[in-house]
Amino acid sequence: MVTTFRRHTLAGQMLVLQLAIVVVVLLAVAGFSLAQSEATFQRVEGRKVDALAEQLGANPLVRSQLVRPAPEEALAPLVHSTLAQSGVTSVTVADTQGRIVSSTNPTVVGERLNLGAGVARGRSWSGDLTLDGSRELVAQVPVLSAARQTLGRQLGTVMIGEASPTVWQRLSGASSYLLAYLGIASGLGVMGSWLLARRVKRQTYGLEPREIAGLAEHREAMLYGIAEGVVALDPQLRLTLVNDVGRRLLDLPEDCVGQSIDDLGFEGRLRDVLVGARHGEADRHDQVVIRRGRLLVMNRMTVMKDGRLLGSVTTLRDRTELAELEREIGSFRSSSELLRAQAHEFANQLHTISGLIQIGEQDEVVRYIRALNQRRQSLDVTLARRVRDTAIAALLMAKSSLAAERKVSLRISAGTALGRLAPEDAADLATVIGNLVDNAVDAAASDDDTGDAWVEVELRQDASSVEVVVRDSGPGLPPEVAREVFAHGFTTKAAQEGERGIGLALTKLVCERHSGEISVANTADGAMFTAHMPLGHPADVAPEGVPG
Structure with a gap:
């Protein structure tokens, strides 16, 4: 036969505890009365x-x-x-x-x-x-x-x-109503204990102590066992919970729990994502934020209970390393896109030549081929003369074909002068140029109805740094987006359509890693992005007219 012991409920435990307190108080009152009578x-x-x-x-x-x-x-x-x-x-x-x-x-x-x-x-x-x-x-x-x-x-x-x-004589002589007072106090104490037990029961959502302890253990195991950072805020924007990963990603002190996000120095895009729905915004997912050299993707959720706002929970993922992999994969993607665009272009040219031959226009075929050859040689010569680094030249060639496929003309500024770079610097510069050109082409193509869309790239190099200027014929950026586009981690397209992107966030991260900077301004024709990136390695060959 198995004997089971029924555990006391939280309300029962609170009631017994309060009754014990009432008894102790009554004994203390009686002792005080005896001492006073003595x-x-x-x-x-x-x-x-x-x-x-x-x-x-x-x-x-x-x-x-x-x-x-x-x-x-x-x-x-x-x-x-x-x-x-x-x-x-x-x-x-x-x-x-x-x-x-x-x-x-x-x-x-x-x-x-x-x-x-x-x-x-x-x-x-x-x-x-x-x-x-x-x-x-x-x-x-x-x-x-x-x-x-x-x-x-x-x-x-x-x-x-x-x-x-005697003791009884002293108690009876202390006050003729002492017993009545003690009885009333006992009744009030019992009633207060019962009400307190009910209130505690409601506040713990009907959970018993063992269930609360189990939830706390599970919460600790979950929070400190996952690879994502977790940050919880109350309605007053005070930090109520953060796990080790979240503290590391946000560089928070050990005693951060209980402090407000303003005291912790949260500002800009990071603060906007954390407070989210407090300012009337709906909860949004996969928000990109740059925090002290890290590319963070944050998901925020408002916590409600019975129509009452309890606060919010935000998860954080570090995508810095993933962004680096995306950058490396991007170079292969650019090559494949270049091959695809060139194949498409060559197919169109062959179809044109085939059609001219079929209608007997042999002289026109010769002129068409000569024009194609001159245009190709002109771009090759321009890039070869102004951009000595083969990786950057190949990137610009690929972007030119891709832009042409979208009916956007990619121009190389007459002021462009770039020598050969160390492989590490060339890879980072290619990331900056590729992202800026892609955003510019998107903006120019989306705003063009006449077929005159263009993007101009200018590269300037001195002994210690490279400056990249990308202009486009697009609509420009709204003033509020232009001020925060890098902090928000939007691409140009995302800024217009509300989608997320990490192109400009990654560009900003690369520039800051080189102790550089990036900015954007609206011009009479469209938007102009300017990135300044100091070189970490000496260049092998300086461009013409630029000190080596």
Whole structure:
């Protein structure tokens, strides 16, 4: 037979805890009442027994009888009358040797009186004594002679005692309504405990402590076991949660939880993505943000519960290395696109030649082929003379064919002069030129209705850097996009259509890695992108007219 133990619910545990607190408070109140009652009894009854003892010790009858033999018969009426009139518990008279000669308790007559400190030397004393099995508050006063011959000599001792009340007597005497107060306090405590337990139950969504602990364990395992960064904000934009990956990607301090994003220095595009729907924006996915040399892709989701805003959760992925791979793959893609565009171009030219031959226009065929050859030689000569780096020249040749396929003319500026570069610098420069040209061609082709679309590329090099200027005949950029296009990580097309892209973000990242910069401005014809990239390696051959 298996015995199962039913665990207490959270509400039950809270109720028991609150009841225990109420009991402790009640005991404390009772203890305080007892202490207060004891202090009052000591103060009030102490003064009473002191006064009565002084009065009885100064009585002439007591003085006269203590010097005579057998004073018990004469003092007994005085002792009992004092007891009856004052309402004290005991009255006792002892001689100079401390032997009791008269008392309201006849059984103690003849016994020795337990004297307090200093009483035998003529001093008064008050305190607690146990008499006949009961505890009393007593005052002992010496009886001094008033006769001229024996003035001041101690004749005996007078003791007045008041029985100390029991604990129950003190509680009942503290207040006639103490029990009622305690009952009311107990009822209110029980009611408050029950309401508190219900409130805690609602706030924990009906979960029991073991379930909450399980959720916390699962959350920790999930947050710190995934490869993505996780950042959570409350409605006041305070950081409520961040895992190790998120802290590393955003370069956050160890004590960042609890601080607002403004205190942490979040601004620009990063802040806009994190606050998202707070400013009326819908949650958007795969937002590209550049943060201290990292290319981050962020997804934000607003957290709601029963129509109440609880905050937001944003996940982060580091795409810096992936962007580097995309850049390398892009060179192969450009080659394949070039081959495809050239094949398409050659197919069109062959179809034209075939048609001319079929209609018998042999002379026109010769002129057509000569014109094609001259145009090709003109572009080859221009690139060979102005761009000495073969990788960059090949890239521009490919982009020219691709632009022509979209009816966009790619021009090389007369001011272009570029020498051979180190392979590492050439690869980074190709990334910058390729992304800028692609965006420019997209912008020019989308805005052209006349067939006069163009893109112009100008490359300028000095001993330590290269400057890339790309102009287009497109519509330009809206002022608000022009200010933030690189921070937002948009391509030109994405800026116009609201799609995401990492072309310009990657371009900015490459320039910043070389300690360079990139900017955009609108001109009379369209947009102009200018990228300045210092070279990390010396060039092998300088272009004509440019220092090596």
